[in-house]
Amino acid sequence: MADTPLALSRIVAHGLTRPGGTVREVVQAQLAMQGQDLPGVIASIALRTGGAVQDVLDAFDRGEIVRAYPMRGTVFAMAAEDALWVGELCNAAQVRAQIKRRAALGLSDGSFDIGRLILERVAFEGVPRAELFAEWQNAGIETSGGRGYHMLSHFVQIGVASYGSWNGSDNNVHLAEEWLPEGSGLEGRFNGDRVAAATELLGRYFASHGPASIRDAAWWTKLPLKLLREAAEGLGDSIERVETDGETLYQRAGLADEIAEEGKIAREPRLIPGFDELMLGYPDRSYMAGEEHLDKLAPGNNGVFKPTAIAGGAVQGTWKRAGRPGKRSFVLAPWRAVSDTRMRGFERAFAAFPFASE
Known part of the structure; x- marks a missing residue:
């Protein structure tokens, strides 16, 4: 059976009952919104702002939001200032796994060296993905069978590229150093402190997804439980703990009052x-x-x-x-x-x- 009280709580927490705020504010509050279905994530954002699809596309064009691969090898929509530090915090295991797959795909380390040089040449002001793949193919790098996506996702995961401006049907590929805010990596935002970064991540996950547990967050990010438990000690008063059935759940402070006010809307x-x-x-x-x-x-x-x-x-x-x-x-x-x-x-x-x- 579905857990109706938990479901209603999360509907409210996700901002679906009283949408509002700018596109950047909504995406930043969620931290990361799964984005492999591009029309779907555009709709998910608009449902939370209460605005139009064009507002979301304009935010992409202004560089306020991007799509990146910050964790789990999955593409997410994010505020531009969050893409680098979250990726640096969460992506190490995924990057190692990708590198191990190169040989099976018939790609060499040299292919990636050449691919990066081409990327840096053609994506300076943004380039459609198909054009980038064509450039790689012309240079002798096979892009069929998912190889092009594999290479591009690697460059996004290591902070070399990101999906940015809108080209009418998709996000252009941009160089991260040109498109993402300077100093937005783990060192620039948190002086390299992984615990402080994980605390920021947890706070936003619980505020937008709670009630949720540390294990939920560990699944979402694939970060170690030990790191997340240490990070949870630094959560401030904006996040409250709720004990239920022997488990500690976390949610934004005041959520219970919001549910009391918006519970009827959540049922609609x-x-x-x-x-x-x-x-x-x-x-x-x-x-x-x-x-x-x-x-x-x-x-x-x-x-x-x-x-x-x-x-x-x-x-x-x-x-x-x-x-x-x-x-x-x-x-x-x-x-x-x-x-x-x-x-x-x-x-x-x-x-x-x-x-x-x-």
Whole structure:
């Protein structure tokens, strides 16, 4: 069964009940928003600002937000000033694993040396990914079979590049030294203090994702529990501890009052993208979906998560947009009986949904 009180608490914590703030403020508060589904993360941001898709695209163009690979080998949308230090804190094991895969992909260390030189030449003012891959291919570096993505993600993970400005359908690739704020690495932000950096990370994760545990944060970041437990000692008054069922959960101070005020709004029908942090920001998603329905979130366990329709603090089913531009329609695949009232609520949410394309 879904855990309705926990679900309602997290809906409020994620800023979905009373959206507001600038794009940069919302993304910075979340720290990192899973972004491999680009239209999905654009919608996730807009749902939390209450603004338009264009506001998100403009924030990319101004360099206020970027997409990077800060942890878990996964691309996330982040405030530009957070991309480097979070990556330096969390990425060491992933970078080592990537380097070990080079031989299996037929890529040599020399390929990466040449690839970096080309990247530094063509991405000075931003370059579409396809053009960068073409430059690599012309230089004799094979980019098919995921090799181009493997190389580019490595350069993003080590802080050489980032996804930045909008080119009409995707983020351009930029050089980090030109696009990301100077001094925003671990040394510049925290004097190289990993515990202080982990404390900042924990504070923002718990404020935006709580109630959550240190183990939740460890799964999200892949940082060692020992480091996170030490970091948790430095959390200030803005984060409070709640004991429940023998486990310590952390949440932003005052969240209980927010829930009391916004609990009714949290129960209202809403639609979220498939890769939204409300579902993917935790190792256990049964709190929202129920154990018996988890296989419906990502059928075949293929890593592709379906958009969900939520009401009453639980997922009621998955949804999609059908039809052609100008003739779009809402299609719900319910997991349980959905009342007419809730269906009308979902249809209103669909009509207001911040789609990134027609």
